[in-house]
Structures are given as structure tokens and as C-alpha cells.
Amino acid sequence: MAKKEDEREMDRRGFLECMAWVGTGAVWTMASGILKGTPLEAAAAGALKGNGGLRFVQISDSHIGFDKPANTDVTATLQAAIAKIKSAPERPSFVLHTGDLTHLSKPSEFDTLQQVMSELNLPVFYVPGEHDVLGDEGKSYLQRYGKGTFGAGWQSFDTDGVHFIGLVNVADLKPGGLGTLGTEQLEWLEKDVKSLKSSTPIVVFAHIPLWSVYPEWGWGTDDSAQALSYLKRFGSVSVLNGHIHQVMQKVEGHVTFHTAMSTAFPQPAPGTAPSPGPMKVDSERLRTVLGLSRLSFRGVNHPIAITDVPLIDAS
Amino acid sequence: MTRCEIQRKTIRRQVLLGLACVAALAATSRWTRTLTATSADGAPSAVTIDNFNFGPRSVAVPAGTTITWTNHDDVPHNVIGTDKSFASPVIDTDQQFSHTFETAGTFKYYCSIHPKMTGEVVVRDPE
Numbered sequence: 001m002a003k004k005e006d007e008r009e010m011d012r013r014g015f016l017e018c019m020a021w022v023g024t025g026a027v028w029t030m031a032s033g034i035l036k037g038t039p040l041e042a043a044a045a046g047a048l049k050g051n052g053g054l055r056f057v058q059i060s061d062s063h064i065g066f067d068k069p070a071n072t073d074v075t076a077t078l079q080a081a082i083a084k085i086k087s088a089p090e091r092p093s094f095v096l097h098t099g100d101l102t103h104l105s106k107p108s109e110f111d112t113l114q115q116v117m118s119e120l121n122l123p124v125f126y127v128p129g130e131h132d133v134l135g136d137e138g139k140s141y142l143q144r145y146g147k148g149t150f151g152a153g154w155q156s157f158d159t160d161g162v163h164f165i166g167l168v169n170v171a172d173l174k175p176g177g178l179g180t181l182g183t184e185q186l187e188w189l190e191k192d193v194k195s196l197k198s199s200t201p202i203v204v205f206a207h208i209p210l211w212s213v214y215p216e217w218g219w220g221t222d223d224s225a226q227a228l229s230y231l232k233r234f235g236s237v238s239v240l241n242g243h244i245h246q247v248m249q250k251v252e253g254h255v256t257f258h259t260a261m262s263t264a265f266p267q268p269a270p271g272t273a274p275s276p277g278p279m280k281v282d283s284e285r286l287r288t289v290l291g292l293s294r295l296s297f298r299g300v301n302h303p304i305a306i307t308d309v310p311l312i313d314a315s
Numbered sequence: 316m317t318r319c320e321i322q323r324k325t326i327r328r329q330v331l332l333g334l335a336c337v338a339a340l341a342a343t344s345r346w347t348r349t350l351t352a353t354s355a356d357g358a359p360s361a362v363t364i365d366n367f368n369f370g371p372r373s374v375a376v377p378a379g380t381t382i383t384w385t386n387h388d389d390v391p392h393n394v395i396g397t398d399k400s401f402a403s404p405v406i407d408t409d410q411q412f413s414h415t416f417e418t419a420g421t422f423k424y425y426c427s428i429h430p431k432m433t434g435e436v437v438v439r440d441p442e
Contacts, residue, residue: 068389068408104391104405130428134391134405175397175425176433217367218431275366278389 054160057085057092058205058293060242061262063131064113065103070265070278071286074103078116080311081263081292085120088294093159094122098242098260099129099170099207105136110144128153129207129243130170138171154185156192162297163196165189167206169221179208179221179243186223190230201236201297203304209241211250211257214270219244228255238295238304244276246289247308258306261291287311361385362434364392364406369426369434378441381415392426394434 062078071077085092097117102109117124132141138152149155152171157164167189169179181189193202204210210227213219221227231237237255245267250257265278266289273279281289291310298305363370364386374382384394386406394403394412400422403412416422416438426432 070389104407131391134393134428173427173430175423175430177430216431218429275368275388277367 054162054297055090055092056295057095058098058240058258058260058295059085059095059263060098060207060260061100061129061245061264062097062113063100063103063262063264064116065106065109066264066278068278070280071290074264075112075116077287077290077311078113078263079119080287081290082116082119084292084309084311085122092122092294095120095124096164096166096205096240097124097126098205098240099127100131100242100262100264101126101129101141103131103264105132105134105140107140110140114144125155125157125164125166125205126153127166127168127206128170130173133170150188151182151184154188160297162201162203163193165192165202165204167204167210167227169206169208169210169224174222177222178215178218179206179210179224181221181223181227186226186230189227193230193234196234198233199235201238201304202231202234203238203240204231205240207241208243209248209257209259210239211252213244213248213259214276217270217276219270219276231255236303240293240295247293249306251303256304256306258293260293261289261308261310263290263292263311266290285314288314363387364426364432367392367426367429367432369432372433373435373437375437375439376416378417378419378438379415380438381413382436383411383413385409385411391428392432393428394424395427397423397425 059078059081063074064078066074085095095117101113126145128138128141128145132138133152142149142153146153149166152168153166154168155166167181167185169181171180172182173180196202204227206221208221209219210221210224228237228239235254239255239257241257241259242262244259245262245265246259246269247261248257248259266281266286267276268279288310291308294307294309296305360374360376360380360382362374362382362384364384365388367388369384376382384403384406386392386408389408391405391407393405394401394414396402401414401424403414405428406412416436419438419440422436422438424434424436
């Protein structure tokens with residue numbers, strides 16, 4: 001009788017141990033001869049990488065070519081942003097530039113931008129702003145940054161289990177309207193995410209905000225609701241934008257919206273000035289309102305971590 | 316001749332020359348058009364771009380008027396006819412763009428860089 005109970009005891013214990021692994025896959029790796037098992041979720045989010053997690057940076061609105069009072073040397077402030085990225089204790093994997101690379105879409109401006117960005121020695125992914133597609137419907141922009149993209153420059157890529165989608169909402173803007181994604185791009189987006197598991201973290205990056213920040217100043221996208229409907233089922237969606245030259249953040253369910261500072265000049269907060277144009281601040285203050293954003297992922301059920309970093313900390 | 320007579324002759328010559336210039340200019344249809352546009356009905360042929368706005372937002376002019384847009388903002392704008400009948404290049408700070416409206420009609424336009432900016436030119440038949 002006793003033997004039977006023992007067996008049952010063992011079975012129950014053994015059964016519970018097994019149950020701990022039910023519902024989780026595991027990736028087994030060999031490192032220095034030690035077998036290590038990591039639950040699949042964490043593996044998907046890149047916890048197998050060195051220190052754990054995926055790290056990247058967002059910069060925006062460099063406006064190379066701008067030379068008005070708000071900032072007479074936008075190249076210098078972009079260089080300061082690059083230096084800050086390079087000096088970070090933990091190296092990011094890549095950089096996202098959310099548009100308005102140049103101020104007037106001039107070849108010399110694109111040249112300077114490319115020169116400065118090459119100092120990073122990191123992959124950079126771009127989406128155009130309305131200042132990058134002037135006069136030639138975006139041909140100069142696509143010539144330089146169109147490789148691997150579709151239409152006006154939209155694209156997607158995967159890294160460390162995260163799906164990145166670059167959208168273009170500055171092409172073919174309609175009179176009286178806001179940003180526009182357009183039918184062709186929306187159809188592409190629907191197909192692009194169709195076969196992804198809902199547990200895949202998604203990062204969308206586009207120039208004009210994909211939520212209604214301040215329509216009176218054109219700070220929104222007319223057809224973003226449709227785009228976001230294709231992403232509704234995903235457990236983690238991060239939307240990274242620029243265009244407004246200030247940090248703004250909003251969380252709606254599983255979606256985190258974030259806009260970055262510009263590296264060139266600040267703009268006023270919604271409705272606090274007659275127009276959204278360049279805002280002149282005291283020269284000592286300028287580099288405290290320009291900057292970049294550091295982003296990282298720990299795991300699929302953790303929201304993205306975003307830190308906004310000014311070029312110089314406000315004292 | 317006395318100095319007075321010489322002075323009077325010189326002045327008269329200058330005045331006559333001046334009048335001749337004015338007459339010559341007036342004879343060119345361009346100036347006559349401008350005079351008609353501004354004096355006859357007070358309608359401006361100039362539109363300024365300030366703080367992301369076209370001012371005035373609506374102008375009414377006779378056919379043949381040239382409208383000149385001037386950008387006073389620190390960012391570039393442009394002027395694009397919604398019917399595509401006219402389109403400016405990029406207009407940077409302090410730059411200008413001019414277009415002559417030859418036919419009657421209502422011509423709506425907007426800035427394709429900042430599409431919330433809209434305006435119109437209402438052109439009536441020439442006087």
C-alpha cells in the first residue's frame with residue numbers, strides 16, 4: 001500500500017513540474033558547456049541577445065538647410081545628437097529617422113544629411129517628411145532612401161522578433177486635409193501584418209502623427225484609423241512619429257503613441273501660438289528642447305520603454 | 316538768356332519728359348491693368364503668407380490680373396491650384412510667386428506642404 005502512495009506522490013510532483021512548462025515553448029542553448037533553457041516569449045523579444053532586450057533610437061526633423069533665427073546651425077545640433085547616440089553606455093542596434101531629414105529637399109541638403117548620419121556607423125531606417133518631397137514628388141528622397149521600400153517609401157522589416165513598419169503619410173496631401181496614407185499603402189499594410197502572430201510586438205514609424213494631436217495645425221492623419229484597425233489584435237503596438245518637434249505621448253489599450261523632439265528647432269505646444277512654425281527660444285535653452293529618444297523592448301508582455309533625451313539637460 | 320529763363324526751360328523740359336514717361340507707361344496694358352485692379356474696385360493683387368495663412372484668403376479680381384504671393388514665414392510654402400491649372404515651385408522665406416489669371420472662374424488653391432492652408436481667387440470677366 002505504502003509503495004502505491006509513494007508512486008502517486010512522485011507522479012503528482014512530477015506532474016506539477018511538467019505543468020510548469022505547459023503552454024511554454026523553450027529554446028535550449030549551449031554556452032560554455034552549460035545547457036540553458038529560455039521560454040520562447042523572451043527568446044522572441046531578443047533576451048538571447050547579450051544584455052537582454054532590443055535597443056534602438058528615434059531621431060526626427062533634422063531639417064538640414066534651415067538657417068533662420070530659431071536655429072542657424074541645424075547641422076551642428078544634428079551632430080550633437082549623433083555624438084549623444086554614440087556615447088550611450090549601451091549601443092543601440094539601429095536608428096529610426098521619422099522624417100523631415102532636409103528642409104527644402106535640395107541635393108546639397110540630402111548630401112550633408114548622409115554625411116552626418118554616416119558618422120553613426122549604425123543602420124538607419126528613414127521615412128520622409130513633407131519637407132523631403134518638395135518639387136519632385138519625392139524622387140530625390142527615393143533615389144537615396146527608396147531601396148527596399150514600396151510606393152512613396154513605405155517598408156517593413158523584422159529584427160529580434162519585433163516587426164517594424166515604416167509608413168509614409170506626406171505624399172499626395174489633399175487640400176484642407178491632414179496627413180494621408182492612401183489606399184495603396186493601406187492595402188499593403190493589411191497584407192503585411194496578416195500572417196503575423198498577435199504576440200509579435202509591432203513598431204510603426206511615420207512622420208506626421210497617426211493620432212489626432214491638433215488637427216487645426218495639420219497634426220494628424222486622415223486615414224490612420226484604418227491602419228490602426230489592422231493592428232488592433234496585436235498585444236504590443238508602438239507608434240513613433242515626428243513632425244510636431246516636441247515630445248507627446250499617449251497610451252490607448254495596447255497602443256503606445258510617441259512623438260520625438262526635433263534635432264533642429266522646437267515648435268509651440270498646440271494652440272499656444274498663432275501658427276506651428278519654428279519657435280525661437282533663448283540660445284542657452286535651445287539644446288534643452290532638441291534631442292532624441294531611446295527605446296527598448298524587454299519582452300512581449302512588457303510595454304516598450306521610451307526615454308526622451310535632450311541634447312543638454314535643463315539645469 | 317537769364318539764369319531764371321534757363322532754369323525755367325530746364326524745369327519745363329524735365330516736366331515734359333516726365334509726362335512723356337507717364338504717358339508711355341500708361342499706354343502699356345500692364346500698368347492699366349494694375350490701376351484698374353487696385354483703383355476701380357480696390358481689390359488687391361498681392362497675397363501674403365503669414366503664420367501659415369493666405370491673406371486675404373479670398374481675392375476677387377478681373378481677368379488678366381497678376382496675383383503675387385509673398386512668403387513671410389520661416390518655413391517654405393507653395394501655391395497649388397486644386398484644378399492643377401497653376402502650381403508654384405517651393406516658395407521659401409521672403410520669396411515670391413506670381414500667376415496671371417487670364418480666364419474667369421473661381422480658382423481654389425492650397426499649400427501642398429501644409430494642406431490645411433487654403434485660399435481662392437475669384438476671377439470675373441474683364442472690364
